[in-house]
Amino acid sequence: MSITTFGTERERVNSHEQSFRTTLGRYASQIALAPSIALTVVFVYGFMLWTIYISFTASNMMPNYKWAGLAQYVRLWSDPIWIRSVVNLATFTVLYIGLTTIVGLFLAILLDQKIRAEGLLRLVYLYPMALSFIVTGTAWKWILNPGLGIEHLVRLWGWEDFKFNWLIDPQYAIYTVVLAGVWQASGFVMALFLAGLRGVDEDLVKAARLDGAKAPAIYRRVILPLLGPTFLTVVVVLIQQALRTFDLVVALTGGGPANSTHLPATFMYRAAFERSQLGVSAASAVMIFMTVVAIIIPYLYTSRRKNHNE
Incomplete structure (x- = not known):
């Protein structure tokens, strides 16, 4: 082989190597993400489709x-525990969103006054969000236990007729779940509102003050109307958290007393692993999923439309 032929062959090999490296660099991110995407498709979307199919079969244990057909859905909506869990979810969601929003907004307005030790207070308010729901549920189970917590402490102070036994009262037990959930999520909501408050145009606030408006009127008529997107985000996030609340109920009440605090997520687990009703459990999972989709799609559509108009 001549030197000229060898040089041409070497240039061709180098050209192929360069082309391969260029192609590899162009698709490096896709290649790196391919295993994760494959696992997600199989173990997330694959099992989602499997669950939907199982809900239309005769699966039991x-x-x-x-x-x-719809036999599992008929069994589901004929189950009194499922009906109770849906009612509990409605009660929990309304109170959870309402109280968390009020408390979070109040804390955000308080910190927005540029008070001293703002960083420390913000850390204290955000600390509950760093805890798992299992820890939160266990802590509030001790606090609300009539023999150990608030009732026992108040009686030691001399009020021997004081009663606060919501944790063991089927009529009020669901409100203990609300109380624990609000305590944990309020700091997160406060952070969202505080970010929204810090983003308000100061010129609008100054103009309102020049017109003689007091602080309550400024917040009510100027600042709060500008926080509409933040309110929407808070509501959507809290609805998602309410729909998937599971470990808080397990740690705090275990679904009791007398099945009075079951939510759809805990019902789904109990149907699958304690009552051996796989088909009913799959049907309840589909109902939860459809509820989430019914909330997320309008939110995404509204956000996309707003961004498009801007």
């Missing part, structure tokens, strides 16, 4: 792929 074990998967049974015989088509049964």
